[in-house]
Amino acid sequence: MGNQILYFEDDVEIGDLVTKDLESRGYGVTWRVSSDQYPQFIKQADLIILDIMLPGLDGFTIGERIKAIRSDVPIIFLTARTSIEDVLKGLVYADDYLTKPFHPDELAARIDVLLRRFDKVAKSSVNIQHLVIDFNTNRIMDTRTNDEIILTEKQHKIFYYFLRHPNQILTKEQIYEHIWEQSYIEGDKTLMVHIRYLRQKIEIDPQFPTVIETIRGIGYRVKQ
Template identity: 70%
Template structure:
């Protein structure tokens, strides 16, 4: 299954159409017809789709409350309201506003764009050689010894940067400037030292690394 979507829509016909279409695309959907229950389902959600005109709490109120408590959770309004004032109000705290009627392909495309923008398309569990990486709880397990691998803050940040760019050759400059937020100077050994210690923790044989590959003269790569 792909990402998990919380969908709040009291129109049964529209709700059924959207739910079935997104499920067919591989998403896990939690569809609520009663907006008052949303707090019971907000945990472990990757994106929220909201109608505006509903009994009880309206979509604007729910969207605003969700964004205040979950600023990194993208929100899409899916509404029959087409007035520019409604769109502008919704976009104060939502990332997108789609008017009904709509094309399912367009909704799916916009969902994918937001998931990528908010970095929610990554797999939650990554199997990499003898490692099992759980991105939700930031844990790394050596499956051969059944022991957890503990990284320092910088080591963890470097490793996650590799995982976010699988199979991509990353230059020393790219990595250094992302991790330390300052310009890289040729000859600086800081990154090399951190990667050496990182390899000592995650590689079977740090002298012959299988996970973090050195691309001579350029940088490093992690293959998945």
């Protein structure tokens, strides 16, 4: 799957634009508007983008703490603060510093450079049992028949959300709120129905699924 980017930005308009642009380039993006509970999100990140002025801990503090925990993950400061003092302070804790306004292509280029420097370029494809997922073309092939598996938009989003979080148990709430972008209501069967139809396309035996595992009482998981 595409590299996983953890993004901290409290400006909703900028955050939404950056997230959508990076996702369109094949990255998985976890966007947070505040620094609360940041440690729980850094484990899976291949790269972190930080604004400096955030609710809670500021970007400088988060950058310093993240580097102490994970020195292997590159950090980019993406901020409106342009003074040389801020730039120099930022580069103590980060690997690059980009000021707003910026062009999305420049941010993407800097991300690419850092991922290569830190040897974190993601695999272009992955095999899961009888499936081959090509992330460059977004095609899913069944190796038994060499046929392409065609998913609906929602099925594609659900399956790729699993692929961005390999081996991780995802709750129904997490999946629903990410895909539908609204609060999950306990008892809603929408997600369950979509996963049932998704399994009919990707599982060898949908009655006994082995690609998308059900974790009783919690949610689902895809092992890689």
